Amino acid sequence: MNGPVLEVRDLNVWFDGPGGRDVHAVRGVSFDVRPGDRLALVGESGCGKTTTVLGVLGLLGATASVSGSVRVDGQEVLTGGDAAMAPYRWGDLSIVFQGALNALNPVRTVGSQIAEVLPRDGRVSRRAALRRAGELLERVGMAARNVAFYPHELSGGMRQRACIAMALAGEPRVLFADEPTTALDVVVQAQILELLDRLADELGLAIVLISHDLGLVGQLCDRAMVMYAGRAVEEGPTEGLYTAPRHPYTRLLYEATPVLGADRPLRSIGGSPPALDVPLAGCAFRGRCPDAEDRCSLAEPALTPVAPAHRAACHLTGRTP
Ligand SMILES: Nc1ncnc2c1ncn2[C@@H]1O[C@H](COP(=O)(O)OP(=O)(O)OP(=O)(O)O)[C@@H](O)[C@H]1O
Numbered sequence: 001m002n003g004p005v006l007e008v009r010d011l012n013v014w015f016d017g018p019g020g021r022d023v024h025a026v027r028g029v030s031f032d033v034r035p036g037d038r039l040a041l042v043g044e045s046g047c048g049k050t051t052t053v054l055g056v057l058g059l060l061g062a063t064a065s066v067s068g069s070v071r072v073d074g075q076e077v078l079t080g081g082d083a084a085m086a087p088y089r090w091g092d093l094s095i096v097f098q099g100a101l102n103a104l105n106p107v108r109t110v111g112s113q114i115a116e117v118l119p120r121d122g123r124v125s126r127r128a129a130l131r132r133a134g135e136l137l138e139r140v141g142m143a144a145r146n147v148a149f150y151p152h153e154l155s156g157g158m159r160q161r162a163c164i165a166m167a168l169a170g171e172p173r174v175l176f177a178d179e180p181t182t183a184l185d186v187v188v189q190a191q192i193l194e195l196l197d198r199l200a201d202e203l204g205l206a207i208v209l210i211s212h213d214l215g216l217v218g219q220l221c222d223r224a225m226v227m228y229a230g231r232a233v234e235e236g237p238t239e240g241l242y243t244a245p246r247h248p249y250t251r252l253l254y255e256a257t258p259v260l261g262a263d264r265p266l267r268s269i270g271g272s273p274p275a276l277d278v279p280l281a282g283c284a285f286r287g288r289c290p291d292a293e294d295r296c297s298l299a300e301p302a303l304t305p306v307a308p309a310h311r312a313a314c315h316l317t318g319r320t321p
Helices: 049-056 110-116 126-139 144-148 156-167 186-203 238-243 248-255
Strands: 006-015 023-033 038-042 064-072 093-096 174-178 206-211 223-228 231-237 304-307 310-312
Touching: 006 049, 023 049, 023 223, 023 231, 038 049, 049 064, 049 174, 049 206, 093 156, 110 126, 110 144, 110 156, 126 144, 126 156, 156 174, 156 186, 174 186, 186 206, 223 238, 223 248, 231 238, 231 248, 238 248
Parallel strands: 038 206, 038 223, 093 174, 174 206
Antiparallel strands: 006 023, 006 064, 223 231, 231 310, 304 310
8 A cells, every 4th residue: 555654734732831821832734654754854952843743643741732634544543532543553653752762661671661562462471472572672683682681781772772672562654763863872873773774674664753963864764844943844855955955944954964074164053943832923934044034024934845845935945045
């Protein structure tokens, strides 16, 4: 089946904010994930990447209000509440949480923690569950005997592999990986990206990588959605976002990203993203945008096609940015 596994349309998330002012953290985000896709959600800290994914998976707490549409295999799961999403979560759709490698329970073995999240069809013996946990560890490049190890006995990279094994327990078709390489050294970062790449190939798994690093996503993903202030401001082939960015934010984000071998100075992006607990007038990026014009304060630009499979939300996209 080549149709999308996941279709997200006009997703909005509000959090109860201090003083009764709601934080509009995700603003009208839409994307599809098809079997084998490698999509990245990219942007600075606080731009809404994690909230988007947790909103899709129905994992936001009671302080969040979510609207829009989320379909799995064409079946609406958002409006049906938790009961509608529950059959898909950890099964078809799984996630490696941000900071997961540091969230393993230190007093339980890795094997018992993986065994706990295995889907249960009837009674499964402890021995069979540990055997399956060992198979999952082998799948992520670890020896099965690591089931008996405690998290502190493993390196950071191995703990992250164990977390990925855990996320594979329900045999997902889409794996969200939220900043899976943060806190790992560059060599181990590359190994984790290679692992995700291999799993995508071997299992036909779709990967949605969440990262602040536009350079890094190009190593794994062929398509990226750049987010700013809770919205998608540009989306398209990853390569095109580097070579021909059509939103000034994407360009500045790339210029602020160290890329091995790139002969260019690094520049930080001045200013900070706007507060999301007050209504935004005009383009959310205009206060930091070197190209901003008067019209940018009048209306928020819509995401519009700028090239095949490439869209940008900038009033200036008619011109070369
Ligand atoms: N539980 C919450 N209550 C209130 N506001 C929240 C909550 N969770 C996130 N936010 C706000 O929503 C916005 C988006 O946060 P989110 O964590 O999704 O961003 P992000 O792009 O994933 O950044 P990071 O990589 O730092 O997690 C931010 O302004 C954040 O402060």
